[in-house]
Amino acid sequence: MSVNVRFWDRLARRYARMQVRDPEAYDRKLAMTRAHFPPDARVFEFGCGTGTTALKHAPHVGHVTAIDCSANMIGIAREKAAAEGIGNATFKVASLEDMPEAPGAWDMVMAHNVLHLLPDRQGALARVNRMLKPGGAFVSSTACAARAPWLFRAILKTGHALRLLPLFNFLTEAQLKAEIEAAGFEIAEEWLPPGGRSALFLIARKKNELPRGPS
Structure with a gap:
């Protein structure tokens, strides 16, 4: 494991x-x-945790499919969906790389509090781009902690080296936006809630593919 x-x-x-730390900011993101x-809308979320955000959006879409690497997290998400009587949300134990290629299958892909944890962020962004329809939306909320105190950074790096904590990439807001744009997106909206520990919230649109000329 x-x-x-x-x-x-x-x-x-x-x-x-755990309670949402800033309910007002969370409601604004929703x-x-x-x-x-x-x-x-057909919506896909990876790194969904216990499914809170997917379930919040489910009444407003056609269907939402959400995945997480943790079987325990997915088990809780399914319990919550059943308790709330939500039938248009599917939760699966999987990573993004496990999902079958289905180009242009989704209207929206969401990644909340997960991009900074990925070992291959550029590969994940490229895959998300392929999954989306032209003009589809990629919605993310990402910790950009490059300016975090050195002790915090040292603890997370040491914990990962000792195989006690997940990988944590210390990104800047500019770096994250540049990577998303390089993957074929245009940033439509961005919001950084007030507070030193806030995550950068972005809504990006997949660029429409240019028509191919004669070969």
């Missing part, structure tokens, strides 16, 4: 009990996201 899976499996029940749903 990988470090990531072991860590999140252990944390799952406690994570599910509203900004919903403004980009087409009718009967």
Whole structure:
């Protein structure tokens, strides 16, 4: 079992009990996201945790499919969906790389609090681009902690080296936006909630593919 899976499996029940740190900012992100749903939207989320955001959006879309590497997290998400009577949300134990290639299958892809944890962020962004329809939306909320105190950075790096903590990449806001744009997106909206520990919220659009000329 990988470090990531072991860590999140252990944390799952406690994570599910955690309160949203800034409910006002969270509600604003939900509203900004919903403004980009087409009718009967097909939405995909990776790194969904216990499914809170997917379930918040489910009543506003055609269907949402959400995945996470942790079986314990997905188990809780399924419990919550059943308790809330939500039938148009599917939760699967998987990583983004496990998903079958289905070019242009999704209206929106979401990645909340996960991009800074990926070992191959550029590869993931390229895959997301392929998954989306032309003009489809990629919505992300990402910790950009490059300016975090050195002790915090040292603790996370040491914990990962000892295989106790997941990988944590210390990004800047500019670096993240440049990587998303380089993957074939145009940033439509960005918002950094007030507070030193806030995550950068981005809504990016897949660029429409140029028509091919004669060969």
